[in-house]
Amino acid sequence: MALSTAFYNTFFKRNSVYVTSIFAGAFAFGIGFDVAVSNVWDNWNRGKQWKDIRHKYQEADSE
Amino acid sequence: MLQRLPAAALSKAGAFSASRAVSPRVIRLSSARFASSSAASANVLQSLVYSRATLVSATLLATGSIAWYTHLYGTLPFIGEVHASSPAEVGLHPAAYPWSHKGWLDSYDHASIRRGYLVYKEVCAACHSLDRIAWRNLVGVSHTADEVKVLAEEVEYTDGPNDEGEMFQRPGKLSDYLPRPYANDEAARASNQGSLPPDLSLIVKARHGGADYLFSLLTGYVDPPAGVEIREGMNYNPYFPGGAIAMPRLLFDGVVEYDDGTPATTSQMAKDVSTFLSWAAEPEHDERKKIGIKAVILFSTLTALSLYVKRFKWSVIKNRKIVYNPPVDKTH
Numbered sequence: 001m002a003l004s005t006a007f008y009n010t011f012f013k014r015n016s017v018y019v020t021s022i023f024a025g026a027f028a029f030g031i032g033f034d035v036a037v038s039n040v041w042d043n044w045n046r047g048k049q050w051k052d053i054r055h056k057y058q059e060a061d062s063e
Numbered sequence: 064m065l066q067r068l069p070a071a072a073l074s075k076a077g078a079f080s081a082s083r084a085v086s087p088r089v090i091r092l093s094s095a096r097f098a099s100s101s102a103a104s105a106n107v108l109q110s111l112v113y114s115r116a117t118l119v120s121a122t123l124l125a126t127g128s129i130a131w132y133t134h135l136y137g138t139l140p141f142i143g144e145v146h147a148s149s150p151a152e153v154g155l156h157p158a159a160y161p162w163s164h165k166g167w168l169d170s171y172d173h174a175s176i177r178r179g180y181l182v183y184k185e186v187c188a189a190c191h192s193l194d195r196i197a198w199r200n201l202v203g204v205s206h207t208a209d210e211v212k213v214l215a216e217e218v219e220y221t222d223g224p225n226d227e228g229e230m231f232q233r234p235g236k237l238s239d240y241l242p243r244p245y246a247n248d249e250a251a252r253a254s255n256q257g258s259l260p261p262d263l264s265l266i267v268k269a270r271h272g273g274a275d276y277l278f279s280l281l282t283g284y285v286d287p288p289a290g291v292e293i294r295e296g297m298n299y300n301p302y303f304p305g306g307a308i309a310m311p312r313l314l315f316d317g318v319v320e321y322d323d324g325t326p327a328t329t330s331q332m333a334k335d336v337s338t339f340l341s342w343a344a345e346p347e348h349d350e351r352k353k354i355g356i357k358a359v360i361l362f363s364t365l366t367a368l369s370l371y372v373k374r375f376k377w378s379v380i381k382n383r384k385i386v387y388n389p390p391v392d393k394t395h
Contacts, residue, residue, distance in 0.1 A: 037357050045170040048163060049349070050203055053174050056323070057207050 154304040157272040157279035160334075164341065168356065170349045171342055177205035178321050179339025182332045185319045187263065190255065190310070192243040195264035196343050199237040204342065211237060218242050256296040258309030267337070267344040274337040276302065281333040284312035 011021050046052065111117060132140050163172035180201065183193065198215040202208045215235035220242075223230035235242075244260075245251035252259050267273045279302045287299035287306070297307040314329045314336075321327055342348065 033357065033360075037353065037360070041168070041170070041353050041356065044168050048170050048172045048174070050173045050205070053177075054207065057210060 151301060152305060154306075155279070155283070155301045157275040157302060160275050160278055162274055162338070162341070164338070164348065168352065170352065172338060173205055174323060175335050175338040176342050178323070178325060178332075179335035179337070179342075180205050181319055181321065182314075182336040183263070183339055186313050186332075187336065188241075188244060190244055190251070190260040191263045192245075193241045193264050193343060194243065194262050195240075197238060197240045198235065200346060202237065204346070205339075208237070215239060256309050260310065263340055263343065265344045267341045269344075274341045277337040277340060278330075278333050280308075281314055281336070282330055 010017070012018055042049070129140065138144055163175065164170060183191075198211050201211050201214075206214070215237060218235040218239070219232045220235050220239055221230050222233050225231055245254065248259055261269075267277060270276045272279070280300060283300050283302045284298060285301065287293050291299065291306060293299050293307050297309060298311050299306055300308045314332045316328050319327050319332060325331060345351075
């Protein structure tokens with residue numbers, strides 16, 4: 001019970017904290033989810049995307 | 064379409080509706096037969112099955128699906144047909160090839176797009192325009208910005224008017240669209256035995272089979288079979304509807320030289336140019352699939368959550384027990 005009480009007291013007791021943590025949570029989740037999906041995507045498509053082959057042509061440019 | 068139904072079908076339909084008139088007898092008979100099993104539910108089922116609404120909706124469903132099928136395929140289902148033509152005349156069906164971007168999670172193979180651009184530029188661009196692609200679209204997809212600037216500058220564009228009211232020539236910029244091989248469609252027809260080489264920007268979306276068709280078409284040139292006459296200037300390709308196409312076979316081993324050292328075989332070039340044109344038709348493809356993954360994850364989580372919340376909220380109602388206490392007779 002202590003844990004849930006602590007949880008209640010930190011997040012739900014004050015509406016200001018409650019609303020702020022929802023907004024901050026949505027923001028953090030948005031970024032985290034995006035990063036996670038991008039990682040899976042990049043892993044799955046390793047070697048196929050432009051960013052995987054770009055270095056071959058940029059080096060040739062700077063020469 | 065309806066007049067092609069045999070007359071017997073119509074008279075059968077009449078007989079069917081006549082038998083509807085005596086249906087009460089049928090109901091009684093069959094309810095008697097099923098009386099031994101749970102009679103109540105059988106009755107509900109039967110009144111559902113024999114209701115007018117069921118008849119009407121089943122008829123609508125049947126006519127609707129036949130009409131839809133006929134509209135889609137042009138023939139009635141399950142009725143044999145005799146054709147004077149052979150199926151080859153509408154074009155061979157292409158095989159389904161394992162494109163690198165085929166799966167739900169697969170992005171384009173951008174090295175292949177880059178090679179495909181080379182094939183387009185060196186071969187196809189002599190006849191086909193690619194109106195919807197600007198130089199800037201290649202940046203970050205198959206080429207670096209510097210490379211594309213060089214490519215664009217090789218082309219002269221007419222711009223203007225300048226402050227004297229005259230049009231002038233200038234080298235291409237990133238914002239210019241890829242040059243067209245002919246000034247207009249009539250010039251294109253005149254140079255190709257009267258056939259217009261279509262714009263390739265959306266060709267993958269514009270043909271049944273998409274990239275599979277394109278690959279089959281480009282690699283599918285063969286000698287015409289015995290008895291098939293091909294006019295002068297036309298070529299035989301079994302994948303092209305009608306078989307006779309004004310475009311000759313263009314991809315032969317080694318026609319282009321790839322800068323990444325990939326051997327330029329016919330099938331390699333056909334694959335690469337098909338991938339390139341798939342990208343041209345659907346440049347949003349990679350981003351779309353990525354957003355799709357996110358949407359599927361989020362929406363299935365939300366669906367699971369709402370199903371859980373529904374069960375949770377309803378559990379009280381679903382688990383209640385209603386007890387009826389009859390009033391006690393107080394007279395004795």
